[in-house]
Amino acid sequence: xxxxxxxxxxxxxxxxxxxxxxxxxxxxxxxxxxxxxxxxxxxxxxxxxxxxxxxxxxxxxxxxxxxxxxxxxxxxxxxxxxxxxxxxxxxxxxxxxxxxxxxxxxxxxxxxxxxxxxxxxxxxxxxxxxxxxxxxxxxxxxxxxxxxxxxxxxxxxxxx
Ligand code: TQI
Ligand code: CA
Ligand code: ZN
Ligand code: ZN
Numbered sequence: 001x002x003x004x005x006x007x008x009x010x011x012x013x014x015x016x017x018x019x020x021x022x023x024x025x026x027x028x029x030x031x032x033x034x035x036x037x038x039x040x041x042x043x044x045x046x047x048x049x050x051x052x053x054x055x056x057x058x059x060x061x062x063x064x065x066x067x068x069x070x071x072x073x074x075x076x077x078x079x080x081x082x083x084x085x086x087x088x089x090x091x092x093x094x095x096x097x098x099x100x101x102x103x104x105x106x107x108x109x110x111x112x113x114x115x116x117x118x119x120x121x122x123x124x125x126x127x128x129x130x131x132x133x134x135x136x137x138x139x140x141x142x143x144x145x146x147x148x149x150x151x152x153x154x155x156x157x158x159x160x
Contacts, residue, residue, distance in 0.1 A: 002136060002155025003127040005087045010125040010159050011047075011059075012089075019052045020060035027064065030095070030112050033103050034062060037116035041124070044153045046160060059089075060123055064097040082110055082140070085119035093119045100142075107143040114146045121152060125159050 004010075011018065020038065022031070031051075038049035052058050068074040073084055075096040085093040095101070095115065102109035117135045129136040131151040140146075 001131060002129045002134070002151050002158075004125055004155070004159055005127050008125070008159065009088045013160060015059075016046050017048050017050065018060055019050050019056075019058040020062060021052050021054050021056060021058040023054060023061050023063040025064060025097075026062070027101075029103065030062075030064070030101070033111070033113035034116045037113050037120055040117060040148050041120050041156075044148055045124070045156050047124070058091075060091040060093060062093045062095075064095045066097040069094065083115050083119050085122040087122065088125045091123060093123055105143050105145045110140075110142055111145050114140070114144065117146065117148060121156075124156060126152065126155050129155070 035051065041047060042049050066075055067077070071092065071094070075081055075098060077098045081096060082099050083093070083095045100109040101112050103112060105111065114135070118140070121136050126136050128138040129151055131137060131149060134149040134151040135146055136152055136155070
């Protein structure tokens with residue numbers, strides 16, 4: 001079953017359009033899988049998402065960082081934490097640049113789109129789920145590709 005963060009933080013109900021941009025040194029190969037993840041959340045919720053240029057204001061900001069990168073949650077090299085995102089309405093979503101990233105299922109690598117689906121869930125206000133097929137379930141392996149599950153969609157619909 002889905003869950004929310006302490007105090008149910010969420011985007012203001014009037015805010016249905018959320019913009020996102022990439023920051024700093026991101027691989028351009030990450031743009032299409034991240035865009036697909038936003039499209040899937042877009043189709044399943046009241047939100048619409050639009051990418052804006054790197055130098056413009058946006059609600060959500062996506063970056064690739066290694067080690068200590070100034071937000072108090074240092075990455076840990078290969079293994080361990082893969083990515084993190086903050087609860088509403090912070091908007092920051094970081095990938096660990098030291099991980100091996102892939103597009104689709106590649107043993108030993110992590111699928112950029114599946115990670116984005118999970119971290120966008122956090123950006124929107126979902127915490128972890130007890131449903132093993134849910135994107136918000138707290139276990140994820142290399143080579144695994146997952147999709148949004150009715151439990152994730154129900155969680156977002158209840159929150160908003
Ligand atoms: N990163 C953790 C995660 O995204 C970071 C984290 C732990 C977190 N608790 C949180 C972020 C609460 C926001 C709110 O869950 S991770 C998984 C999972 C990670 C973990 O790199 O360990 C997935 C990334 F859920 F399988 F454990 C993606 Cl799917
Ligand atoms: Ca790591
Ligand atoms: Zn970070
Ligand atoms: Zn998580």
